Amino acid sequence: MNIVLLDPRQTESEYWSITSKRQLEHLRTHVAVQVGDTLKVGIREGKRYLTEIVEVTEQAIKLKPIKEENVPVKLPVTLIVAMPRPKVLRRLIMDSVTLGVEKMILLHSYRVDKSYWQTLFLQQLDHYTTLGLEQAGDTIAPQVEIYKRFKPFVEDVLPNLVSAECPAYVAHPYAERAMPFAIDHPCTIVIGPEGGFIPYEVDLLIKNGCQALSLGNRIIRTETVIPYLLGRLFSAC
Numbered sequence: 001m002n003i004v005l006l007d008p009r010q011t012e013s014e015y016w017s018i019t020s021k022r023q024l025e026h027l028r029t030h031v032a033v034q035v036g037d038t039l040k041v042g043i044r045e046g047k048r049y050l051t052e053i054v055e056v057t058e059q060a061i062k063l064k065p066i067k068e069e070n071v072p073v074k075l076p077v078t079l080i081v082a083m084p085r086p087k088v089l090r091r092l093i094m095d096s097v098t099l100g101v102e103k104m105i106l107l108h109s110y111r112v113d114k115s116y117w118q119t120l121f122l123q124q125l126d127h128y129t130t131l132g133l134e135q136a137g138d139t140i141a142p143q144v145e146i147y148k149r150f151k152p153f154v155e156d157v158l159p160n161l162v163s164a165e166c167p168a169y170v171a172h173p174y175a176e177r178a179m180p181f182a183i184d185h186p187c188t189i190v191i192g193p194e195g196g197f198i199p200y201e202v203d204l205l206i207k208n209g210c211q212a213l214s215l216g217n218r219i220i221r222t223e224t225v226i227p228y229l230l231g232r233l234f235s236a237c
Contacts, residue, residue, distance in 0.1 A: 001026050003040045003048060003137040005130060011043055011065075015054060018061040027061060039063060042139035047071065072138050075234050076186035078103040078161055082193040083112045084222045086119035090128055091223050096142070097132025099230050103143045109150050111195040117148060154204050161188045162209035170205045171229060172197070173219055175212040182235045189233075191225060 001023070010017055018024060027033045035053055041063060042048035048069045055062035079101045084092055089106075096104055108117070121128075129141045147153040162168045168188035169179060173196070190210055196219075197205070206212055215229065 001030075001134045003042045003134055003139075005042050005044050005134055005139065008043055008046060014064070016041065016051065016063045016065065018063065019059065024061065033061065038066065040069070040137065041065075042071070042133070042137070044139060045141065046139055048137070048139050071140065072100060072136055074102040074140065074142070075100040075230060076166075077101055077230070077234070078105065078188040079226070080105040080107055080158075080188060080190045081222065081226070082107055082109040082191065082197070083116045084193065085113075086116060086121050088221075088223050089116075089119065089121050092226065093125060093128040093144075094132040094135070095223065096226060097129050097138070098136040099227060100136065100138070101142050101230070103145075105145045105147060105153075107150060107153055108148045109193055109201055110198045111193040122146070150201060151204065154201075154208050158188075158205070158208050158210070168205075168210040170197070170202065170210045170212050171215055171225060172202055172212040173214055173217060175214040177211070177213050179213040179215050179229065179232060181232055183233050187233065189229060191222060191229070194222060 004018055004023055006016060006018065033039065033053055033056060035056055037053045039051050039053055040048065041051045048071050049065045050067050050069055051063040051065050053061060054064050079096055081092065083106050125144055129144070133139065133141060147157065158168070166186040166188060168190060170190040171179065190205060202212055215225065220228065
């Protein structure tokens with residue numbers, strides 16, 4: 001936890017309060033906070049501040065803001081990912097938020113097991129988003145959308161995300177063209193399931209504005225390809 005996120009209602013008075021049991025336990029156990037220490041605090045969907053601790057009790061830690069700090073800039077990317085295995089979903093959400101993805105879309109495809117959509121992890125996306133924000137020192141959560149039907153999404157929604165100024169790239173190991181490096185524009189990235197998109201899905205993505213591009217001849221796991229691809233595309237950011 002590199003920043004403590006507070007609900008705006010916790011910052012409406014002169015002194016702010018941390019009351020979350022999870023946050024209090026972390027700050028006491030791993031940081032050993034004391035009165036007079038400084039602490040980085042963010043207001044959810046708002047600004048972030050350097051604060052000073054003025055009181056520590058069993059129920060709360062009371063703070064006063066000292067100065068405003070800059071919120072990390074988001075990557076101008078919409079990340080579309082075929083729904084991964086539940087355990088991978090947890091890491092995928094946290095890592096994508098930490099890396100600064102602006103918008104995320106979870107999508108069904110032929111090789112996605114339908115049981116994945118029954119996972120309780122989908123009900124905990126806000127929690128994993130919060131953990132990712134705290135890791136990155138960010139305060140603004142990315143927009144997360146879910147589409148359980150591949151063809152209607154690709155034909156009706158995807159075209160609205162693609163333009164000359166914001167191209168869409170689908171990572172496909174059998175494409176002839178290579179994925180670019182260090183781009184200077186927004187983009188949409190489409191990543192398939194562990195077994196990859198089937199040919200019909202790749203063709204439909206291309207038909208609706210995507211460029212199929214290769215990252216090389218290695219088959220990379222979903223949780224590995226996302227940080228690799230974002231680093232490759234936005235290495236100059």
